Amino acid sequence: MDLNLQLVSNSNDRAKALKAFDDTKTGVKGLVDAGITTIPQIFVSPNQEEEVSPDESNSGSSCFKLPVIDLAEMNKNYDCLHRKQVVEEIKLACETWGFFKILNHGIPQDVMDEMVEGVRRFNEQSKEEKTKFYSREKMRKVRFNSNFDLYKAKAANWRDTLLCVMAPNPPNPEEYPAASREIMMKYSDYVKKLGQTLFQLVSEALDLDPNYLENMECVKGQTLVCHYYPACPEPDRTIGHAKHTDPDFLTILLQDHIGGLQVRHQNQWVNVPPERGDLVVNVGDLLQLISNDKFKSVEHRVLANSAGPRISVAFFFTTHFQESDKLYGPIKELLTNETPPLYKETLVKDFMNLFHSEGLGGIRALDLLRL
Numbered sequence: 001m002d003l004n005l006q007l008v009s010n011s012n013d014r015a016k017a018l019k020a021f022d023d024t025k026t027g028v029k030g031l032v033d034a035g036i037t038t039i040p041q042i043f044v045s046p047n048q049e050e051e052v053s054p055d056e057s058n059s060g061s062s063c064f065k066l067p068v069i070d071l072a073e074m075n076k077n078y079d080c081l082h083r084k085q086v087v088e089e090i091k092l093a094c095e096t097w098g099f100f101k102i103l104n105h106g107i108p109q110d111v112m113d114e115m116v117e118g119v120r121r122f123n124e125q126s127k128e129e130k131t132k133f134y135s136r137e138k139m140r141k142v143r144f145n146s147n148f149d150l151y152k153a154k155a156a157n158w159r160d161t162l163l164c165v166m167a168p169n170p171p172n173p174e175e176y177p178a179a180s181r182e183i184m185m186k187y188s189d190y191v192k193k194l195g196q197t198l199f200q201l202v203s204e205a206l207d208l209d210p211n212y213l214e215n216m217e218c219v220k221g222q223t224l225v226c227h228y229y230p231a232c233p234e235p236d237r238t239i240g241h242a243k244h245t246d247p248d249f250l251t252i253l254l255q256d257h258i259g260g261l262q263v264r265h266q267n268q269w270v271n272v273p274p275e276r277g278d279l280v281v282n283v284g285d286l287l288q289l290i291s292n293d294k295f296k297s298v299e300h301r302v303l304a305n306s307a308g309p310r311i312s313v314a315f316f317f318t319t320h321f322q323e324s325d326k327l328y329g330p331i332k333e334l335l336t337n338e339t340p341p342l343y344k345e346t347l348v349k350d351f352m353n354l355f356h357s358e359g360l361g362g363i364r365a366l367d368l369l370r371l
Helices: 003-010 014-024 027-033 081-096 109-124 127-133 181-205 285-290 348-358
Strands: 068-070 099-103 142-145 160-167 222-229 241-244 250-255 261-265 268-271 279-283 300-302 310-317
Touching: 003 014, 014 027, 027 160, 027 222, 068 081, 081 099, 081 181, 109 160, 109 181, 109 222, 109 250, 109 310, 127 142, 160 181, 181 222, 181 250, 181 310, 285 348
Parallel strands: 068 099
Antiparallel strands: 099 279, 142 160, 160 222, 222 310, 241 300, 250 279, 250 310, 261 268, 261 300
């Protein structure tokens, strides 16, 4: 075991252990590859008991089931009865859950499978190749690291992440990792089209013109966030992804077969078990802001697991990687004397700076903008 890994595992100085872990540039997988059997102290959640309130359990509630919405025929007839039914289902899901699953979304199963395998290939390639992408520069358009908030969080999370900006103004394709380059671009093309359909349906669910949110440029920014959760030797002492909300307009999530995602609903953690062929969609903080709390961005988390690796691919619709002076606030058409604006206007870039300054588990960026 090299010196940095020894410091991560044995140092009682948290700052030194964090720096040593960061300097390995191999993430959590590097610890697992080194054969650790006890998780380093920097990963032990000091508030693990607080993660689960007395009426909750890590196993997840079986009393609730995430809404499932069938998107078949959505692009063929704007006036069809099925479309109107889907709009109502999306409206209810966004108001009450902030999450829903979708079927018949138009992305072939082989493309989804290959996207998961592409993430696996990137993370399981040689250390020399993978560490070329390691960076903590938050505006770098292609970067790999472990825990974006490593130095702010009370405890590190058991996961590694590859982030790639796909639109607008994406990097040169050669800047994407060769191990997953082709499938990332192919998968993203499919999700962009799906995103356009979803934003039309969400617009209609807000009683707006179908193109309203797209005209607001909510669809314009697209970022692929690929998470790799290695098998954990002590999953009850840490967490894969601490509870948080997403700082975007909308997220489309692909997850493999392992499971572990939980959504907070009626003060209980509800499992979101993966089922072959489905995708998970959730409302982001910025959609809650512009909808003036009509649609909810809710907390979710990922449990650590002795099985693994778990792989998930989140497609974020957010514009913070582009220079823009566009302000986002509650949509004027949704405001009345009885429902005044609940939030200040913000630049997406400023909102993301708030999010990064707090880190996971800190004060929610959305709450800092509340009037």
